[in-house]
Amino acid sequence: MEQTEKKTVTQNAEKYIREAILRDVLELLEANDGKPFEEKKKEITDYLRNCTGDSHADALEDIAGEEQRCQILNQKFWGAGNVISAGNRITMRRVQESDREGYLEIQRAYLVTKHMLKEPTYCNMLWEEHIASKRLTLSIYSDGSYIGYCGVNNLLQEPWEIGIELRPEWTRRGIGYRAVSAMLKEIQTRLGVHVFCVRIEPRNLASQRLFEKLGAVPDGLAVGWTANQEIILQCEEDNLDQIDEELIRLAEKFGVPPRKLLSHVLRYSLELEQK
Numbered sequence: 001m002e003q004t005e006k007k008t009v010t011q012n013a014e015k016y017i018r019e020a021i022l023r024d025v026l027e028l029l030e031a032n033d034g035k036p037f038e039e040k041k042k043e044i045t046d047y048l049r050n051c052t053g054d055s056h057a058d059a060l061e062d063i064a065g066e067e068q069r070c071q072i073l074n075q076k077f078w079g080a081g082n083v084i085s086a087g088n089r090i091t092m093r094r095v096q097e098s099d100r101e102g103y104l105e106i107q108r109a110y111l112v113t114k115h116m117l118k119e120p121t122y123c124n125m126l127w128e129e130h131i132a133s134k135r136l137t138l139s140i141y142s143d144g145s146y147i148g149y150c151g152v153n154n155l156l157q158e159p160w161e162i163g164i165e166l167r168p169e170w171t172r173r174g175i176g177y178r179a180v181s182a183m184l185k186e187i188q189t190r191l192g193v194h195v196f197c198v199r200i201e202p203r204n205l206a207s208q209r210l211f212e213k214l215g216a217v218p219d220g221l222a223v224g225w226t227a228n229q230e231i232i233l234q235c236e237e238d239n240l241d242q243i244d245e246e247l248i249r250l251a252e253k254f255g256v257p258p259r260k261l262l263s264h265v266l267r268y269s270l271e272l273e274q275k
Contacts, residue, residue, distance in 0.1 A: 070133045070155045073191060077136060080190045084138065086182040090175055092138040095149065099139045100127055102146035106165050136187075140166070140179050150179050152187070152196075159195045159269070160187075162211075176210050184214070184272060194272040202250055202261040208268075216268035218254045224265050232263045 035043075074094075084092040095103075107126060108117050116122045130137060130149075137151040148166035162184075164176055188194050199222050200207045226232065236259045243258045251258040254266065 066156050067133060070135075073155050074133060074136060077187070077190050080186075084182055084186055086140070086175070086178040088178070089143050090178060091141050092150070092179060092183065093141070095131055095137040095139045099146050099149070102139075102167075103127065103130055103149065106148060106167055109168050110165065138179075138183055140175070142170070142175075147175070148179075150176075150183055159197045160193060162196050162198045162270070164207075172206065176207075177213060180210070180214060184270075188272055188275070194274055196270045196272075198268045198270065200266045200268065202247060202264075202266055208266070211268050211270065214270060215272070216270040219267045219269035221254065221256055221260055221264035222267045224263070236260070236262045 078094050082093055086092060104117065104123055104126070108114055111117065117126075129135075134154050134156055135151055136155060137149055139146060140148045140150060147170045148164070150162070150164035152160045153163045154161065162180065164180055166176060184196070197219065198207075198211050198216060200211065223232070239262045240259060242262055247261050248258050250266075251261055254261075256264075
């Protein structure tokens with residue numbers, strides 16, 4: 001099967017679900033109904049909880065105590081040094097406003113719903129999420145040029161989930177491994193955290209190899225963009241022809257039925273050796 005034909009249900013469903021959800025969210029945000037932002041936020045939270053489950057809705061609930069906790073963690077981490085070296089002229093620092101266009105360019109390269117990036121409101125939402133205090137985000141630079149980012153997706157959810165994205169032209173150079181290795185070392189030293197997790201698309205072999213090289217081990221599956229079992233089962237049924245030898249081997253590795261890889265993402269756990 002050609003690589004271009006190897007589309008998981010997660011990818012197919014993601015486009016549909018994202019477009020539907022974002023369309024509704026944008027309508028709620030932009031509605032000229034005179035409602036204050038806090039009221040609109042509650043409407044969006046309730047809507048997301050109903051259609052995607054608590055995990056997505058809870059991400060919008062910036063409770064004061066949790067917000068402060070995240071700010072303290074960020075301050076403690078960056079207070080120990082503003083620049084982190086990943087070797088071979090690769091450095092990392094705290095995300096800044098000047099990184100915005102580079103970050104959006106990465107989203108244009110990878111997002112399934114690229115056309116949504118034509119909407120300024122959607123771009124603002126993506127950027128605000130990227131720089132939110134609940135995250136620990138490191139911008140990655142090569143000789144002073146922005147090439148991507150890595151970090152912890154949500155400091156409030158344990159174990160901390162690692163994320164990384166690089167500009168397409170900077171992938172497959174070993175930069176991801178060096179950047180994540182350096183980041184994890186600094187997180188362990190500065191914050192004392194040594195247990196992490198990561199979610200990876202079944203077809204993303206490069207990321208699987210990267211995190212396995214770092215010591216990550218299979219730890220089951222995670223839902224993608226929806227927890228709706230009816231949608232999940234229907235997506236699997238509609239895409240059974242996507243199962244090939246690659247997915248069968250991967251399913252054996254994770255101890256799950258191959259069809260589950262059509263609707264879920266891989267979950268890895270990573271535990272660093274304690275110093």
